[in-house]
Amino acid sequence: MTQNKATKCQMEGGCNYDAxxxxxxxxxxxxxxxxxxxxxxxxxxxxxxxxxxxxxISYPFTFKKIFKRRSKLPVLEHVTSLPPKVDGSKIEVVxxxxxxxxxxxxxxxxxPLKEILKTPPLEKMPxxxxxxxxxxxxxxxxxxxxxxxxxxxxxxxxxxxxxSLAEDMAPHEKQVRELVLDATIRxxxxxxxxxxxxxxxxxxxxxxxxxxxxxxxxKQLTQNLLLFHNQRLVVQDLSAFLSRxxxxxxxxxxxxxxxxxxxGFCMEQDHLLASKDPLPPVAGPxxxxxxxxxxxMDIYPLLPTLDLKPTDIYTDSQINCxxxxxxxxxxxxxxxxxxxxxxxxTAIMIHKEHSWFFPTMRISRSMATCFANAATVARKLYGxxxxxxxxxxxxxxxxxxxxxxxxxxYQLNTLxxxxxxxxxxxAWVESTGPLYTRAKWYEGLQDLDVAPLGKMAALLNNGLx
Numbered sequence: 001m002t003q004n005k006a007t008k009c010q011m012e013g014g015c016n017y018d019a020x021x022x023x024x025x026x027x028x029x030x031x032x033x034x035x036x037x038x039x040x041x042x043x044x045x046x047x048x049x050x051x052x053x054x055x056x057i058s059y060p061f062t063f064k065k066i067f068k069r070r071s072k073l074p075v076l077e078h079v080t081s082l083p084p085k086v087d088g089s090k091i092e093v094v095x096x097x098x099x100x101x102x103x104x105x106x107x108x109x110x111x112p113l114k115e116i117l118k119t120p121p122l123e124k125m126p127x128x129x130x131x132x133x134x135x136x137x138x139x140x141x142x143x144x145x146x147x148x149x150x151x152x153x154x155x156x157x158x159x160x161x162x163x164s165l166a167e168d169m170a171p172h173e174k175q176v177r178e179l180v181l182d183a184t185i186r187x188x189x190x191x192x193x194x195x196x197x198x199x200x201x202x203x204x205x206x207x208x209x210x211x212x213x214x215x216x217x218x219k220q221l222t223q224n225l226l227l228f229h230n231q232r233l234v235v236q237d238l239s240a241f242l243s244r245x246x247x248x249x250x251x252x253x254x255x256x257x258x259x260x261x262x263x264g265f266c267m268e269q270d271h272l273l274a275s276k277d278p279l280p281p282v283a284g285p286x287x288x289x290x291x292x293x294x295x296x297m298d299i300y301p302l303l304p305t306l307d308l309k310p311t312d313i314y315t316d317s318q319i320n321c322x323x324x325x326x327x328x329x330x331x332x333x334x335x336x337x338x339x340x341x342x343x344x345x346t347a348i349m350i351h352k353e354h355s356w357f358f359p360t361m362r363i364s365r366s367m368a369t370c371f372a373n374a375a376t377v378a379r380k381l382y383g384x385x386x387x388x389x390x391x392x393x394x395x396x397x398x399x400x401x402x403x404x405x406x407x408x409x410y411q412l413n414t415l416x417x418x419x420x421x422x423x424x425x426x427a428w429v430e431s432t433g434p435l436y437t438r439a440k441w442y443e444g445l446q447d448l449d450v451a452p453l454g455k456m457a458a459l460l461n462n463g464l465x
Contacts, residue, residue, distance in 0.1 A: 128310040129255060129262035132368050134349075138307055141360025142367060142429065143297040147304040148263060149371045150417050151410075151425040152294050158430050159282045159409055162458045169461060170454030171228070176435075177448055179228060183220040184439035187212045211440070214402060215352045219270075222350055222400055225453065226271065229460055240464045243276040245341040252372040254379075255314070258417040261305065264314065265372040267365075271348040274341040278377070279394035279463045282411050283426055288392065291413070291424040344373040344395055346459055351401040362406050363429055366397040370410030370427070378412055387416040388423055396459050405432045405452045407459060430455070 082093060138144040146153050157163070190210045198204060212220075226246060233241045250272040255264045347369045351362060374393040378386060381393075392411050399406035409428040416422065432452035439445050 124312045125314060126312075127262055128312040129264045129314055130305050130308040130310055131264040131266060131314075132308065133266045134268050134365060136307065136365070136368075137357060137361050138364050140299045140302060140306075141358060142363040143299050143360070144302070144304055144306065145364035145367050146297050146427070147299060147420070148258065149367065149425060150296070150414070150420060151367065151371070151427050152291050153297065153367075154426070154428045156430060158407060158428050158455065158458075161282070162409065162455075162462055165461060166455040166458035169457035170450055171232075171457070173448060173450050175228065176450050176453060177445060179224040180221065180436060180439065180445060180448065183217055183224055184212055185441050185445070187216065187220060189213075189216055209440075215350075218350045218352065218400055218402065222270065222348060225456070226348075229457060232457075233461075237464070243341060244345070245274045247272045247274055250347075252369070252376060254372050254375050256375055256415060256417060259419070261310075263417070265368060265375075267347075267369040267372045269347045269369060270350045272344060272373075273346040273348065273460065275343050275345040275463060276341050277463070278343045279345060279396070281392045282394055282409060282428070283392070288413050288423060288426075291426065292422060294424065296420055296424070343377065345463065346396040346398060347373060349397065349399045351399060359403070359406070359431060362399050362401060363408065363431070366399045366406055366408040367410065367427055367429075370395045370397045370408055371412065371425070374410060374412035375415060378415060388414045396462065398456055398459060402434065404434045405456060406430075407432070407455055409459070 081087075086093070132148075142153060145151070158166070189212060191213055193209050193211055193213070195208055196206050198206070230241065230246075233244070248271055250269045252267045252269070253265065255262055257263070347366075349366065349369065351357065357365070374395045377393050377395075378389055382389060389412065392413050394409070394411050396410070397406075397408040399408070407430050411426045413425050414423045432455065433449060434447075435449055435452060436445055437447040
């Protein structure tokens with residue numbers, strides 16, 4: 001039957017049986033085809049079987065065997081000299097390294113911040129220092145801070161000159177409402193907030209909401225308020241607007257001796273309003289002398305340095321008062337001739353945490369910021385070893401929080417902190433209520449209060465003619 005099929009294929013002028021049979025015999029010894037036309041299906045089945053076998057191979061196991069076998073091969077030593085037969089012959093020997101293209105070398109990239117951000121050497125100083133920063137939480141709040149910086153605190157009221165100015169500077173409610181809505185409900189940076197647990201009903205879980213984070217909300221609100229204040233100032237007096245400069249992200253560092261200790265400050269400020277001229281003194285010479293008979297707030301039996309950890313590793317720049325730093329650019333108050341507005345006027349701080357700080361702790365942080373800025377100016381104007389100042393230095397601070405505003409007006413009368421007696425510094429502190437209670441897209445803006453912004457504008461406009 002096979003011969004008949006082969007004869008029929010040859011008779012019809014088909015394929016050559018002998019040529020195809022020889023080729024298939026060499027390729028597949030186990031299979032002897034009779035004709036190409038009759039063996040196409042069989043050839044396809046064999047090819048598929050061989051492909052399936054390849055797919056069933058365990059590659060990790062196979063390569064493991066190969067690596068195990070090759071690891072046992074002897075390691076040839078590196079030939080460092082020519083064989084004697086080649087060395088004695090007249091064969092020209094060429095060093096391959098001369099013909100290999102050398103690896104290109106590129107110059108090191110210049111980084112201007114590398115020297116600025118260079119970590120100083122960790123050398124111990126002869127005397128330890130107690131440092132205060134934005135994260136410092138004092139147990140007694142502003143009472144403890146008043147003992148540290150020798151300050152008499154007048155709570156609940158601002159100076160009369162600023163109080164009278166605040167009544168005239170209150171903005172319209174419609175304008176403030178638009179600014180608050182742009183920072184809260186109309187803000188496009190909505191995120192999914194965490195779960196909110198009511199302390200009075202902890203067993204009830206409220207659904208999570210989409211809203212603006214507290215950090216973004218306060219930051220945008222501060223920028224809107226400053227922009228609104230600048231627009232009003234441009235319309236009223238252009239020369240007054242040009243005498244002010246708003247500097248973002250300022251850090252003030254200074255080291256002040258206190259009794260037998262060193263007190264260090266490292267205060268970060270979100271915005272600093274710098275003015276061309278320093279602020280006028282709030283209290284006159286008679287009121288300054290009257291502070292000698294006034295006593296500091298009592299925190300007995302606690303020490304003023306409670307919650308402050310001493311460290312003996314710090315740099316000389318904090319002693320020589322080479323800061324504050326403004327975005328890694330040193331700005332020296334009172335000396336920069338190329339900077340027309342070089343006196344710190346008002347520090348603006350944004351509290352980005354919900355409940356880490358009590359109100360008294362926020363006031364203490366504002367007082368520390370004012371003292372650091374004022375001490376920097378006093379040392380640059382009257383020398384490094386100045387005690388009682390010939391002319392007081394006044395600085396201000398606005399602490400913006402979700403619960404309200406904390407306003408501080410600070411007058412530095414002396415840098416002599418060696419004893420709690422004698423002339424003392426003065427601070428006027430006032431805290432306001434919240435600007436609004438709730439701001440949700442399904443509820444709107446509720447209980448908007450414009451009065452705190454009038455006091456904020458009074459502090460920003462303080463010192464203008």
